Amino acid sequence: MPKVIIDSEKCKACQLCIEFCPQKCLGIGEELNSRGFHPAAVLKPENCTGCRICALMCPDVCIEVYRDSKKAVV
Amino acid sequence: MSKRQLMKGNEAICKAAMDAGCSCFFGYPITPQNQVPEYLSALMPAAGRVFLQAESEVAAINMVYGAASTGVRVMTSSSSPGVSLKQEGISYIATAELPAVIVNVQRGGPGLGNIAPAQGDYFQATRGGGHGDYRTMVLAPASVQEMYQFTRDAFDLAEKYRNPVLILADAILGQMMEPVEITQPPIPVPPPLPWGTRGTRKGSRTTVNTLLINPVDLEEINIRLQEKYARMAEEDLRWVEDIPVGAELLFVAYGSSARICQSTIDMLAERGIIAGLFRPQTLYPFPYAALKAAAQKVQKVLVVELSAGQMVEDVRLAIEGTRPVEFYGRTGGSVFTPDEVADAAQRVMGK
Amino acid sequence: MTIEINSEKVFSRTEGLCDVRQHYCPGCSHGIVHRLVGETLVELGVLERTVGVCPVGCAVFAYDYFNCDMLEASHGRAPAVATGVKRAVPDAIVFTYQGDGDLASIGMAEIVHAAARSENITVIFINNAIYGMTGGQMAPTTLLGQVSSTSPLGRDPKRTGFPIRVSELLATLDGATYITRQTVNNPKEVLATKKALAKAFTTQIEGKGFSLVEILCTCPTWLGRSPKESMTWIDEKMREVYPLGVVVDRTETR
Numbered sequence: 001m002p003k004v005i006i007d008s009e010k011c012k013a014c015q016l017c018i019e020f021c022p023q024k025c026l027g028i029g030e031e032l033n034s035r036g037f038h039p040a041a042v043l044k045p046e047n048c049t050g051c052r053i054c055a056l057m058c059p060d061v062c063i064e065v066y067r068d069s070k071k072a073v074v
Numbered sequence: 075m076s077k078r079q080l081m082k083g084n085e086a087i088c089k090a091a092m093d094a095g096c097s098c099f100f101g102y103p104i105t106p107q108n109q110v111p112e113y114l115s116a117l118m119p120a121a122g123r124v125f126l127q128a129e130s131e132v133a134a135i136n137m138v139y140g141a142a143s144t145g146v147r148v149m150t151s152s153s154s155p156g157v158s159l160k161q162e163g164i165s166y167i168a169t170a171e172l173p174a175v176i177v178n179v180q181r182g183g184p185g186l187g188n189i190a191p192a193q194g195d196y197f198q199a200t201r202g203g204g205h206g207d208y209r210t211m212v213l214a215p216a217s218v219q220e221m222y223q224f225t226r227d228a229f230d231l232a233e234k235y236r237n238p239v240l241i242l243a244d245a246i247l248g249q250m251m252e253p254v255e256i257t258q259p260p261i262p263v264p265p266p267l268p269w270g271t272r273g274t275r276k277g278s279r280t281t282v283n284t285l286l287i288n289p290v291d292l293e294e295i296n297i298r299l300q301e302k303y304a305r306m307a308e309e310d311l312r313w314v315e316d317i318p319v320g321a322e323l324l325f326v327a328y329g330s331s332a333r334i335c336q337s338t339i340d341m342l343a344e345r346g347i348i349a350g351l352f353r354p355q356t357l358y359p360f361p362y363a364a365l366k367a368a369a370q371k372v373q374k375v376l377v378v379e380l381s382a383g384q385m386v387e388d389v390r391l392a393i394e395g396t397r398p399v400e401f402y403g404r405t406g407g408s409v410f411t412p413d414e415v416a417d418a419a420q421r422v423m424g425k
Numbered sequence: 426m427t428i429e430i431n432s433e434k435v436f437s438r439t440e441g442l443c444d445v446r447q448h449y450c451p452g453c454s455h456g457i458v459h460r461l462v463g464e465t466l467v468e469l470g471v472l473e474r475t476v477g478v479c480p481v482g483c484a485v486f487a488y489d490y491f492n493c494d495m496l497e498a499s500h501g502r503a504p505a506v507a508t509g510v511k512r513a514v515p516d517a518i519v520f521t522y523q524g525d526g527d528l529a530s531i532g533m534a535e536i537v538h539a540a541a542r543s544e545n546i547t548v549i550f551i552n553n554a555i556y557g558m559t560g561g562q563m564a565p566t567t568l569l570g571q572v573s574s575t576s577p578l579g580r581d582p583k584r585t586g587f588p589i590r591v592s593e594l595l596a597t598l599d600g601a602t603y604i605t606r607q608t609v610n611n612p613k614e615v616l617a618t619k620k621a622l623a624k625a626f627t628t629q630i631e632g633k634g635f636s637l638v639e640i641l642c643t644c645p646t647w648l649g650r651s652p653k654e655s656m657t658w659i660d661e662k663m664r665e666v667y668p669l670g671v672v673v674d675r676t677e678t679r
Contacts, residue, residue, distance in 0.1 A: 003432070014452030014645075019653040020612060037451070053612045055436040059456025060447060065436035071429045098513050124512045128505065129538035136502035136535070140478070140509025143496050148513070166499055271494040272514050273474035281488045283497035 002050025011039035017054035090225035093260035135163030145270020151177035161204030173232035182407025190407025191245035317350030452652020454642030501532025504539035543600030543634035561647030
């Protein structure tokens with residue numbers, strides 16, 4: 001299942017990832033990081049397609065994106 | 075091996091830079107040093123080295139900063155107003171602790187001034203010139219031989235201290251022709267210094283930067299710079315003194331003024347005044363202790379400069395009130411004759 | 426036959442950037458461009474021979490962010506500093522990273538002459554139409570009517586003239602080999618900018634002369650808008666003054 005991991009300590013809550021996610025997976029989380037930001041969080045992970053648009057738009061390189069890779073095993 | 079050649083002062087600077095393995099020269103036209111970029115524009119590319127006429131003296135000093143960061147030997151030259159433009163860059167070079175050689179062939183000032191010889195940039199050269207608590211090592215040649223030798227030494231000193239070194243010449247020295255004897259063999263371009271910014275392929279990452287936001291960090295740099303300047307004063311002071319027995323008057327002068335004082339001393343002997351000459355060759359660091367000791371041998375000190383009086387302040391600091399210090403000078407590119415200096419000396423001695 | 430499904434990481438921080446927190450404001454475009462530059466240098470295989478020159482401006486601390494040798498230049502002089510490096514080390518890949526105040530105000534002589542000389546360097550020009558670091562003052566690229574801390578009533582052409590289109594200005598110089606204007610205000614443009622950076626650095630790698638990528642960026646802080654609204658502002662206001670696209674490409678004839 002594709003997924004996105006957000007480094008909540010690095011996140012500055014600019015919300016660009018939230019605004020640009022085509023699947024509307026992301027939103028502002030409940031927690032507060034040590035800098036006083038409410039970091040972005042993956043609120044609807046089931047919608048994620050691994051398109052990495054969030055990572056493309058993130059200015060702080062907080063996001064890692066994982067996709068499924070399929071391999072045929074005989 | 076020794077070769078005696080007749081050379082123009084500006085030419086001697088170029089020959090010295092080539093012989094010292096200078097890799098890069100960045101300059102800009104301004105009289106009376108135009109021969110420096112002109113000769114180097116032919117010599118350097120022919121030797122596979124870098125010559126570039128920059129778009130301004132500001133650009134040139136920043137090119138020096140860039141090239142110096144890579145760990146190669148680099149030089150720029152200019153004259154008074156152009157050296158004013160370079161001050162910010164020199165402050166950066168000193169703070170980043172980079173070696174570089176800067177030549178100032180002084181002209182009449184202030185302002186656009188004229189192209190006649192002067193010594194009005196002593197303060198600019200020795201008091202930093204740019205902003206902040208840095209100092210530039212200053213060498214003051216008084217002959218074409220010294221134009222050659224001091225320029226050669228400047229590259230070594232710049233590397234020894236990782237500091238800019240300034241050759242403070244003037245339009246007379248730049249334009250005059252004298253024989254030069256070269257006893258030191260030329261060296262090829264040395265390998266770049268190991269810390270230079272040539273990419274992380276050298277094994278480490280180098281950052282050259284003079285911004286230290288934390289005042290404690292910047293203070294550390296400043297303390298290190300001051301320790302460096304103290305070492306310069308211990309190890310690389312240069313001066314020449316010639317004080318005949320029975321001397322009553324001591325001339326203190328550098329560069330072309332010192333040459334004129336030498337003629338004046340002969341004239342004064344005929345007029346019944348015995349005078350000596352103390353000639354600093356490093357203006358920063360300044361030979362304070364040696365000058366004070368020399369002054370004790372005479373009755374009065376006369377500082378002679380092609381300016382309104384700049385080095386005279388260092389002379390007063392050196393002598394600490396133990397002898398009267400007088401000043402004679404001319405400004406605006408006007409050059410005193412030995413006669414005029416002798417008349418001034420006679421006035422000072424009350425004879 | 427069975428299908429094995431593994432989780433494969435398809436996006437992470439590039440080796441071209443240091444693993445440190447960047448100081449830029451939330452939503453500032455600098456972060457995006459830094460990342461694209463880092464990725465490009467790694468993907469072109471030149472990171473180890475790269476030397477970057479950073480400006481005076483918000484990106485003054487870029488020497489801590491790019492994972493290569495870095496020099497801090499005085500305000501506006503980065504093209505001259507880069508020239509010194511490139512002339513001394515011709516096989517280094519040298520880039521400058523400059524804002525609009527640094528490049529188009531105090532540094533105008535240096536950028537024009539670096540381009541005229543076709544200096545074999547790559548210039549990354551961050552055009553956010555403001556002086557960010559020093560408090561939002563008017564810049565040479567500030568738009569007419571745009572409010573700034575030194576044009577509090579909006580930029581008035583009668584008093585302060587008109588914004589400068591740097592890319593077009595430099596493109597008139599024969600020495601300019603590749604100049605393009607991009608932006609990073611949406612994912613498609615981010616990818617296009619990355620392609621432009623690759624082309625610019627390749628121009629340098631192939632020894633073809635001067636390349637410059639102007640990137641329309643946001644300063645949400647001084648624009649007084651949210652990061653997303655600032656991205657929209659680029660579409661609404663900046664692009665009509667600063668059109669996107671290749672401004673000059675002389676790579677074929679070099």
